[in-house]
Amino acid sequence: MNNFFYIIPFILQNLFFVFFLPIYKFFIRLEVRGRENLKNLKGPVILAPNHTSELDPTIIPLIFPVFSRLLPIYSVIYPIEKYSDPSFGWRRYIYKELFFEVLGGYPTFSGFKDYETSLENHINLLNKGRTVCIFPEGKCTTDGNLRPARGGLGFLVHETEATVIPLVINSLYGISFFDFLLRRRKVVMTILKPMTIDDIIFVEEPTVEDFRHGSQIVLDKIRESLKSQPLITYIDNDKELNLEKNSLFKSIFNIFFIPFLNSLPKNFKFLIRRTNEAAATVIDNATNHKALEVLYSKGDMFSLKKVGSQFFKYVWFNMNNSKAVRNRLKFVKRELKNHLENISDIDRDIEIISIASGSSRAIIETVKDGHYLKDAKLSITFLDKDENAIKYSKDLSVHINHLPIKLDWVHDSVGNFLRGLPAKKYDVVEIVGLLDYFNDDKVIETFKGIYSILEEGGIIITANVNHNKEEKFVSDIIDWKMIYRKVDELANLLVKAGFDSSKMRVFYEPLKIHGMIVAKK
Structure with a gap:
């Protein structure tokens, strides 16, 4: 190894400590735990963190003090040509070979299907007593959850007998510039106890599966640590979804307008109903699918010709709660699409159930544009105790009747359905909106039932309305009562x-009115 590629990464990573530590301490309130597990540590060392963000490599060197003998850290990175992919956006013009080399990034060699060839650089580094960082998952998370482990880490341990330090990053996933600037996120990096080859590889002549199993052992240590740490919540500002937010003018206007609305007497609902047909429909059908359908359309499903009616339609359907409902719909569709894309190659029907499905708009619109599903076979169950909602859902489903999808509607309550122990196991359970009306005990009972009908690796997509400034107006004037x-x-x-x-x-969606969770079994 050229001395240049030792000295420069060593200098730059020490500068990371001087430059990034105070910035990260302030803006993401970075806390490093477990430094006692680095005492008396000698090379070669493999750092094995979970991969939450492209920013991970900027915080990992901060576990070591300035001029540590374990610096620089050499990272396992993709083959250089992969970084020219358009998915990296403007970063592909920066992610060049020299950029990574001066920071300590050494690529794998792809296409050989042979760990020894692919990881040749990193084996040489470890044999010289250096520190190498490899993500056991192989790739950055796409959904905030840990991916299955790959075998690279296990192979490096077997070849070099290096000490492994599992690192828990909790979490840079989904962090936005404004999250960073406004100090909305606290990030904790935990250094776990060192592991040796005897903790990871258990056979003399390991196979590829043994290497994966060894990597998974390390990843399971990380998972166990994550369980004991506080959940990271964040505001998702996914730019691709065209989410609704407030302009500066609207934010200032709301400072005065929302308190005014909250001060109105309860009988003012009568006057709001009279402003236009769309508002009347929402008030008359609060809590059911008809009101939500009007909110989804911003009231445009009604032809309002009077100027006054159009004005009030704009006012009512651009309130924060109205926008947040539409944001929620977009997130449900995103999560459905992402998960279906990930499991589209399984060799059986993909089972989906929408509980308290209402109009079923999220699922129907997601599968309607199903080019990403390839040859996947879908079987979808819509469960609702409202016959009118089921009829509406069936009418809406004409948009997907031409697709090879099995559709089934069940007229029942969620409690009865789950107590009946359905014969099927489901890959996706969507229950969005219903829990706004359940107390804690009933929510837990419902979640237990859902857990029992989920396939291993299946997901639940769920949500709940959060306390917000329009809460009093929605509850008392519109008479749409929910459990926040x-x-x-x-x-x-x-x-x-x-x-x-x-x-x-x-x-949360950007207005922080609806909190959302995607949980995997």
């Missing part, structure tokens, strides 16, 4: 029902 919860409170109910907190992604 913070999203971490909903997550705790999932945990009490048996779900693993380390397999959850917990976030």
Whole structure:
């Protein structure tokens, strides 16, 4: 190894400590735990963190003090040509070979299907007593959950007998520039106890599966640590979804307008009904699918010709709660699409159930544009106790009748359905909106039932309305009464029902009115 590629990474990673540590301490309130596990540590060392973000490599060197003998850290990275992929956006113009080399990044050699060839650089580094960082998952998380382990870590341990330090990053996933700037996120990096080859590889002549199993042992240590740490909640500002937010003018306007609405007497509902047909429909059908359908359309399903009616339609359907409902719909569709894409190659019907399905709009619109499903076979169950909702859902499903999808409607309550112990196991359970009306005990009971009908690796997509400034107006004037919860409170109910907190992604839509959770069994 050229001395240049030792000295430069060593200098830059020490500068990381001087430059990034105070920035991260302030903006993401970075806390490093477990430094006692680095005492008397000698090379070669393999750092094995979970991969939450492209920012992970900027915080990992901060576990070591300045001028540590274990610096620089050499990272296992993709083959250089992969970084020219358009998916990296503007970063592909920066992610060049020299950029990675001066920071300590050494690529794998792809296409050989042979660990020894692919990881040749990193074996040489470890044999010289250096420190190498490899993510056991192989790739960055796409959903906030840990991926299955790959075999690279296990192979490096077997070849070099290096000491492994599992690192728990909790979590840079989904962090936005504004989260960073406004100090919305606290990130904790935990250094776990060192592991040796005897803890990871158990046979003299390991196979590829043995290497994967060894990597998974390390990843399971990380998972166990994540379970004991506070859940990370964040505001998801996914730019691809065209989410609704407030302009500066609207935010200032709301400072005065929302308190005015909250001060109105309860009988003012009568006057709001008279402003236009769309508002009347929402008020008359609060809590059911008809009201939600009007909110989804911003009231445009009604032809309002009077100027006054159009004005009030704009006012009512651009309130924060109206926008947040539409944001929630977009997130449900995103999560459905992402998971179906991930499991589209399984050799059986993909089973989906929507509980308290209402209009079923999220699922129907998601599968309607199903090019990403390839040859996957879908079987979808819509469960609702409202006959009118089922009829509406059936009418809406004409948009997917041409697709090879099995559709089934069940007229029943969620309690009766789950107590009946359905014969099927489901890959996706979507229950969004119903829990806004259940007390904690009933939510836990429902989650327990859902856990029992989920396939291993299956997901639940769920949500709850959060306390917000328009809450009094919605509850007292519109008479749409709900049980408000913070999203971490909903997550705790999932945990009490048996779900693993380390397999959850917990976030708010941009207006922080609806908290959402995607949890994997």
